[in-house]
Amino acid sequence: MEAGKDRDAAGRGRVNAMLGTRRPIAVVDDNSDDQxxxxxxxxxxxxxxxxIAFPNGAALLHYLQDHFDEERPWLILLDLHMAGMxxxxxxxxxxxxxxxxxxxVVVVSGTLDRREVQAAFGYGAKAFLPKPISRWDFIKILNGNFKPHQATRR
Incomplete structure (x- = not known):
């Protein structure tokens, strides 16, 4: 149990060290429990x-178009299967x-279809996290791939 706490603390420390922004993270998922x-x-x-949570892609895109020069998210966590967009x-x-x-964009989905995962990468997803998500996998993805400065204001 202690090893898990130490691992979580170390991962959290590395993630926090890379933060230099207070810009939001967008969560796009139609399941309120997952949000x-x-x-x-x-x-x-x-x-x-x-x-900031959105129920589907259309709501996210509406937000991005209205806030393009303001508070753009530095990271998007996106489900694949949602009603609407x-x-x-x-x-x-x-x-x-x-x-x-x-x-x-990190795809967070319950899909087990490799073709869907590959299609998501083809459209520009940077990582894939299968549901249900473990905290450790979440930390590893964020530590290994993303820094807030990757999504700069224009």
Whole structure:
């Protein structure tokens, strides 16, 4: 049990060390339980880092278009299967838009279909986290791939 606590603390320390921004993280998922879990894990890792939740891709894109020069997220956590605009169409839109295509996207999905995962990477996803998410996998993905400065203001 102590080893797990030490591992979590070390991972949290590395993630916190890379933060130089208070820009938000976007969570895009139509499942309120998954939104709650992701928000809780982000608060555990980052403290009071602002997290904005959206029920689908259309809501995220509307926010990005309205706040493009303001509070753009430095990271997007995106489910693939949602009502309305799904994760694939959201990735396709982001990937094709200058200024939006530099926001790193981590796909967080329960899909087991390798073709879907590969399609997500083809549309620009930077990482994939299978649901249910473990805290340790979450920390490893964030430590290994993303820094807030990757998504700069334009």
């Amino acid at each position: 709650f879990f992701l928000r809780r894990e982000l608060n555990f890792l980052f403290g009071e880092m602002p997290v 799904d994760g694939f169409r959201t990735l396709e839109f982001l990937h094709g838009r200058k200024g939006m295509n530099d926001i790193p």
